[in-house]
Amino acid sequence: IEGGIINLHGRWLSFGGVCLMDSSGRKGFGSSAMFELPGSVVKELLSGVELGDVMDKIQNGHNTKQKHGAVGFFTKGRIDRKKLYESGIISALIPFLNTELFDGRP
Numbered sequence: 001i002e003g004g005i006i007n008l009h010g011r012w013l014s015f016g017g018v019c020l021m022d023s024s025g026r027k028g029f030g031s032s033a034m035f036e037l038p039g040s041v042v043k044e045l046l047s048g049v050e051l052g053d054v055m056d057k058i059q060n061g062h063n064t065k066q067k068h069g070a071v072g073f074f075t076k077g078r079i080d081r082k083k084l085y086e087s088g089i090i091s092a093l094i095p096f097l098n099t100e101l102f103d104g105r106p
Helices: 039-046 051-059 069-074 081-092
Strands: 002-008 011-021 027-031
Touching: 011 039, 011 081, 027 081, 039 051, 051 069, 069 081
Parallel strands: none
Antiparallel strands: 002 011, 011 027
16 A cells, blocks of 8 residues: 555545555555645645655644544544545455456456
8 A cells, every 4th residue: 555646637636556466466456535635735745745744744743644644634533544545455356356357367
């Protein structure tokens, strides 16, 4: 699981990319839901600062990404980092659950 940002129609969105690999090397890919980031955060990210560090600074905290994450902060606790990534993990399982539709390979 790796976090990232993408610019869509002039707005910056954060998401989690997921790659699952089994013992034979077969892979499945998915992503979490995306959520919009404020310009002040994006500015720091584009200068090379990691999102977790930006969020620690905003919240005057330490290692907040391992707790509720940026999404937890921006949604006021309505969803946390763990819940956000859940859909990405499940969607990465799709090729493993439907090998007959993926030419026998995830």
